[in-house]
Amino acid sequence: MPEIAPFKGIVYGPDLAGEASRLICPPYDAIPPVMQQELYGSSDYNAVRLELPAEPDPYAASASRLREWLASGVLVQDGEPALYPCFQTFEDEHGVTRTRKGLFAALRLYDFAEGEVLPHERTLSGPKVDRLKMFRETGANISSIFGLYADPARQVDEAISAFAETHEPLIEATFQGVRNRLWRVTDPSLIAAAQSVLAGLKVYIADGHHRYETGIAYRNERAASNPGHTGREPYNYIMAYLTNIYDEGLLILPIHRLVHGLPSFDTECFIKRLDKHFTVWELPGHKALDEFLAGCAKCISYGIVLPGVTLGITLDCKPEEALSTPVPEVMQQLGVVLLHDLVFGQILGITAEATSKESNLVYVKNEQEVFDAVASGKAQMGVVMKPTRVSQVIDVAASGEVMPQKSTWFYPKAMTGMVFHSLEKEA
Secondary structure, three states: OOOEEOEOOEEEOHHHHOOHHHOOEOOHHHOOHHHHHHHHHHOOOOOHHHHOOOOOOHHHHHHHHHHHHHHHOOEEEOOOOEEEEEEEEEEOOOOOEEEEEEEEEEEEOOOHHHOOEEOOEOOOHHHHHHHHHHHHHHOEEOOOEEEEEOOOOOHHHHHHHHHHHOOOOOEEEEEOOEEEEEOOEOOHHHHHHHHHHHHOOOEEEEEOHHHHHHHHHHHHHHHHHOOOOOOOOHHHEEEEEEEEOOOOOOEEEOOEEEEOOOOOOOHHHHHHHHHOOEEEEEEOOHHHHHHHHHOOOOOOEEEEEEOOEEEEEEEOOOHHHHOOOOOOHHHHOOHHHHHHHHHHHHHOOOOHHHHHHOOOEEEEOOHHHHHHHHHHOOOOEEEEOOOOOHHHHHHHHHHOOOEOOOOOEEEOOOOEOOOEEEOOOOO
């Protein structure tokens, strides 16, 4: 029964709140160097200066800046604990306007073995080392994790929607076409209702696995060094943006693959080897590929982009017959699992080590980038993926298994700078 709690959020002060579109940023792992520079240029107070500082010692810079901004009133800490509903309105890939509804809360940290909060992707050690240094220096969650829960009755959704309809948002900010609105809820009855609903459900991590595991490591450090540890201190919680899987605005987009640097890659030989396992269709181009993949909603299929040719391929046999090693049934239906094992491993000879180091693979989120990279010669081939379904994420997490990295892209990201969470004792 996961516990959520209201917290005294840290938000931009009233003098800056009206400029919020220049203040928010994506989480650290979605900020490439060029965007980091652009965000630095947008405002002296952009949240990137806390989330991903450009200074030689980013951790000390973030901690120092957080203290300075709190002291000067750039940031202010709320006087009473609250939950923070946040709605994100955007256009999907078909031009349809959608609004994803969720709320920021303090989520109690549970070891995965407890079965209350469940992961769906593997993590790497490097990002966890980085974030632990940031936790230690700042004593704060600068960005949140993104968690899912399953409530078909949509009780919390309806409550926060009703609240939003009758209250002006605390912060409104637009970033890259996504409108972000944040409210502050201090009503004890509404908070208690949200806590009651979520207490009976699991939380599935959609985004922020590294931050969550870092939160556990930080909690353990602080508890071990605190003789008076009670389990109620703020460091026992992590800031989480929580969304119902039944929310109409929830969207998962695919992450496509580019293959490069294979010394003996031969297009004709590759297609012949594909033909042993897949039905292969030659397609007239980009639009035809989209139609092909849309028509193969439940089957294991991919788009293969090669110089001068576009293919649609669908697996002929059962997944377990094509995989080199047995995997649990819940994993067999994941297109990314079979792609990495059969196509990349068995057919192309890309090792698991090369995959983890991204020696021969590049991941891109824009389908057009796949066609452009192959046409320009930057990639030898590209794979256009179908999105992972929400039900697959839940099934994998519930089974105790984890997906390969880069299996899901929940869009849009929960933005950094809407609210921050102190891990120190609240005044």
